[in-house]
Amino acid sequence: MITIDEFPGRAITKDGKDFLYFGGTSYLGLQTDHEFQELFIKNIKKYGTSYSASRKSNIRISIFDKAESYLSNMVGSESCITMSSGYLAGQLVCDYFNNEDYKLYYAPNTHSALFRGQQEVYQSWQQLETDILNNLKEKQVLFLDSIDFNGNNYPDYIPLQKLPLENIILVIDDSHGIGITGKDGGGSFSHLQSLKPKELLVTCSLGKGFGIQAGAIFGNHQRIENLKDTQFYGGSSPATPAALATLVDAQPTFSFKRDLLHRNTALFLKNLANPLFFSTSKGHPTFSFKNEQIAKILAENGILVTNFRYPTEDDDLMSRIVLSSSHQKADILKLCKILNKASNFNNQ
Template sequence: MTKYINSFPSKNIQVKGTNYLYFGGTAYLGLQTDLEFQNIYIDNLRKYGTNYGASRKSNIRISIFDQTESYLAKLVGSEACVTLSSGYLAGQFISQFLNRKEFRFFYSPNTHSALYLCNNQENKPKSYITFAALNIALRDHLEKNKDSTPVVFLDSIDFSGANFPDFNGLKALPLNDVILVVDDSHGIGILGKNGGGVFSSLKKLHPKELIVCCSLGKGFGVQGGAIFADTKRINEFIETDFFGGSSPAAPANLATIYFGEELLNKKRSLLEQNIEFFRTQINLITKFKSMIGHPAFTFADENLTQHLEEHQILVTSFRYPNEKASLMSRIVLSAAHTKEEINTLCGVINKY
C-alpha cells in the first residue's frame, strides 16, 4: 500500500501518527539527512548557487566540473569521466549516441529502462531472458554481420545476484568483440575500492570497449549522473550537440562529492559494518537474494512485508518500473542505521 510522508524517508518515518523503522530506498550511505554532509552541501550551495543552467561549452566555465570529473575518473579507474544532470540522462545519452547503423544493440536480462533507446512499450526492444540466449544471439550476429559491432547493455546490480560480484553470465560472452555499456547506479559510491564501483573489475574482462554510466544520487547523495570511458570516447560525447545543449549537474552537487571524500569514506565503512552485522544476526538469510558487500536483500514473500509492517518496520515494496511488472520487495540497510535498529529488524524477521 502506498504511504505518503512529508519529509525525506530516512531511517525513521511517520505515517498517520505511527512511527516506523524504514529499511528501504537507495540512500545507502545515509547522506541525505546527515548533518555533516548537509553542512558541506550548504557551504557549496552558497559558493556555487542553487543551479547552473548554462552550457558546459560557455565561454565562462566553473572549474569544479573538471576537478570532480578528474576525481571520479581516478576513483573509478577510467581514463576519463563526464557528468550530467541525472543518471537517467547519462544512460539515454549513451544509447542515442550509439544509435547508428554500425552498432547493434543487445540487452542483458533485467536491464534498467534508462539504457533503452525507446521506452514506448510497442517499440521497446526485448531483453534476453537468459545469458545463454544472449550468448547465442551475439555469436550468431558476429558470424553474419562483420560490419556491425554489438553493444551489450547491462545493469551491474540487478538485485537477483546474477551479475555483481562474479558476472559469470557476462564472462561467457565474446567480450573481445563487444562494446559493453553498464549502469552502475547501485554500485558506485558503495562497492569497489573506496566506492569506485565495478569499472575496474569489468575492465579485467577485456571487452572491446567499456562504458559505465551511473546516477550519483544513490552512492553519493546528490542529484547528478556520470559516464566513464576512455578519453577518446568521452571527448566524442562532449563534442555532441546533446551535451552542449543540456544543462549540467548543479556545481554545488559535484563540489560536495569532491570535498566530502573523508566523510564518504567514513560512511562507507559504517555501511560495511552494518551489512556484516545484519548477516551475523539473521537466521533466514537464505530467504533473501543478496550480494556480498551490497546492502540490499531482495525477497518475494508478500506476507513477510506485511509481518514487518505489523511490527512497525517498512521496506521497499512496489511494482517497478510499472504496474505490469512483478512486485519488487527488498530490505535496504544504510550507514545511518544503528546496531540496535538492525537488531530489532533481525528479531522481527527471525520470529516470522
C-alpha cells in the same frame, strides 16, 4: 502508499505512528546527515543553487573539470563526464549507439535508463549468449546493470565471462554500486576492465552512493570526447556545481559512512537465520524477496521496506530490504528478530 513531508531517514513517523525504514537507495544515509548537509550548504553559497546553462558555454566553472578528474581517478577510467542525473547519463550513451552501425543487446534486468521503449530486454542469459555468438561480425554493444538484485552480475560477472568480450562494447549501469562497492567506492569499472572487453563505458547515478543529484559516464578519452560533441550533451543542463563540489569535498565522510554500511550489512547477515531466503549480491546492502507476506508482516511490526511496482504499474512488484549507514544496531537486530520468526514462509 504512505505520503510523508520530509526525506525518510532511518525512521518515518506517520499519523503519530513510528516506523523503522529499510527502503530507498540512500545507502550512506547522506541526505539527512548534518555534516554532509552543512558542506552542501557551504557550496551552495559559493556556486548557487543551480547552473542553467550548457557545458558548451563560453563562460565555464572549473569545478566541473575538477570533479570529473576526481571521479575518473577514483574509478580507474581515462575520462569522465557528468550529467544532471544518472538516467540522463544512460540515455546519452543509449542515444549515441542507437543507430544502424551497432547491434544492441540488453541483458536480463537492465534498467530503463539504458534503453528506449523499442529495445528488447532478454529474459535469459542463455538466449543472449546464443544470439551474440551468432552475430560476431556485427559491431555489438551489450548493456547491463552491475547490481541486478538477483546476484547474477556483481561482483564476479560470471555471465560476462562466457562471452567473447574482445568483440563486445560493454555499457554498464553502476548506479547501485558506485560509492559503496569497489576500492574507495570506485564501483566495478576496474574489475570490468580486467575482463578485457573491446571497450567499456560505465554510467551511473551519483545520488545513491554519494547523495547528490547528478550522473556520470566513464570511458576512454576519445569516446568521452565523442559524447561531449553530441547535441544531447550540449543541449542538456549540467549537474549543479554545488553538488559536484560537495562530492569532491566530502570524501572523508564517504569513507566513514561506507565503513558503517559494511558493518551494518555484516551484522544483519550474522543475525539472520536464513540468508538464502533473499536474493542479494555479495557485499551489497540490498536483499530482495518475492513473498509479499514478508512486507506485510514487517509493516505490522513497525518496519517499512521497498515494496512497489517499478518502473511502471504494469511491472513486477519490487520488494527488498535496504540497509544504510544511518541504521543503528538495535534497528537491525529488531529487523532480524521479526524476519527469523517469519522464516517459515517460502520465498514464492
